[in-house]
Amino acid sequence: MYTQKIYSARQLAQWTRYETMVFTAIITVWVAIFYFLDLKWFKIPWTPLALIGTAVAFVIGFQNNSAYGRIWEARKIWGGIVNTSRTFGMFVQDMLTNEHAKKPVAEAELLLEIKTLTYRHIAWMTALRHAMRAPKSWETTSNHRTNREWGMLPPEMESTLEEDMKPYISKNELKKIMGKDNKQTALLYEQSHHLRKLKERGMIWEFSFLELEAILQELFTLQGQSERIKNFPYPRQYATLNHFFMWVFVLLLPLALVPQFAEIGAALESSPAWVKDLFVWFSIPFYVIVAWIFHTMERIGRTGENPFEGTSNDVPISTIARGIEIDLRQNLGEPDDEIPKQFPAKRNTQF
Structure with missing residues (x-):
């Protein structure tokens, strides 16, 4: 656990290093101007700056809460997909029988129908x-330099x-599905049509057919909820203005912080003259810490706005989907060497 915390702290420092360098440059320039040009009059009181900082903190908190809500909702949706998928796999295996069949079929054909329905679900x-994962114009987190590098x-x-x-559906069905705009919806329609045909042959009892159709209805609901988060961005008036407000605060902060440190240095009566003279330079690390905290919190909020974008902080839907596939295929009795392995983690990150 301790090693993991150190690794996470190192990743966070690397993730924000460019902004840290910018903050260091900003405050160094301000202190140099204040010190060498003797601009002791160029300052603002703490009261208005504190009001701005308080407002920015509230807005950042609102953004982070909203972004976390989107992430958590997305995780619950895909958790629902996990449970519903397992239920579907179980129902298909136990509800496709010859018990009510008008013309009983061979066991091999029965198993083939079960496999077809299960594989089509994996295709869905x-x-x-x-x-x-399809890119949207408002999804910009993945374009950040630290994410690209x-x-x-x-x-x-x-x-x-x-x-x-390709491995999950026939060539004709694949061609048909690829011609649709919403391919996941088309696959659920195909699934429903297939179940209806099996019911008409008596391979699925009518009550079982209704149960399976209810599962498809639930999958439609979960799909729609997932698409809603993907296609409705976090409101720009909150995200954009919050970013501007943060930078206004960060750029105004030196006007109050640097003179404050100069006054503290001048009040150090028992200290050497050179300490009093150079104490203003201690404002550099304190400014960098404050600016880094505000900026990092705001950036964390921006990162969580789009939980399906495909960055390291998003919901790992690829890992979730592959995990469901492994479960379904193992319960079909397939050998392990034919089942794909889980997607590997990259830098301790699942996608």
């Missing part, structure tokens, strides 16, 4: 996670949807 999860991309950015769905 594949289409959904690809749709959630780490080179950590989600699996959806390294392959195409068509390639990822």
Whole structure:
């Protein structure tokens, strides 16, 4: 645990190092101007700056709460997909039987129908996670320099949807699905049509058919909730203005902080003259700490606005979907060497 904390602290320092250098440059310039040009009159009182800082802190807190709410809702939605998927896999295996079949089929054909329905569900999860990773104009976190330089991309950015769905559905169905705008919706329609045909053949009892259709309805609901978060951005009037307010505070802070340290140095009666003279330079580390805290908190809020963008702080939908696939295929009785492995973590990060 201690090692993990050190690693996380190092990652955080690396993640914000460019801003830290900017803050260091800003305060160094301010202190140099104040010290060498003797601009002791150039200052503002703490009261208005404290009011600005308080307002910025409230807005940042509101943004972080809202962003965390979006992340947590997204995680609950995909947690629902996990549970519903497992239920679907169980229902399909136990509800497809020859008990009510008009014309009993061979066990091999029965198993093939179960596999087809299960694989189509995996294709649905594949289409959904690809749709959630599709870039939007308001998703800019992944374009930040520190995110680009780490080179950590989600699996959806390294392959195409068509390639990822090929193992799970037939060529004709794949061609049909790829012609639709909302491919995940089209797959659930295909799933429902397939269940209806099985019911008409008597391979699914009518009550079982209703239960399976209810599962599809729940999947539609979870899909719609996931799409709502993806397609409705965090309101720009909050995100953009909050960013500007933070920078206004950070740029005005030296006007109060630097003179304050100069006054403290002048009041050090028992200290040597050179300490009094140079004490103003101690404002540099204190300013960097305060500015870094405000900026980092604001950036954390911005990072959490889009939980499906594909950055290291987002909901790991690729890992979740692959985990469900492994569960479903293992319960179909497939050998381990035919089941894909879980997506590897990159820098202790799941996608």
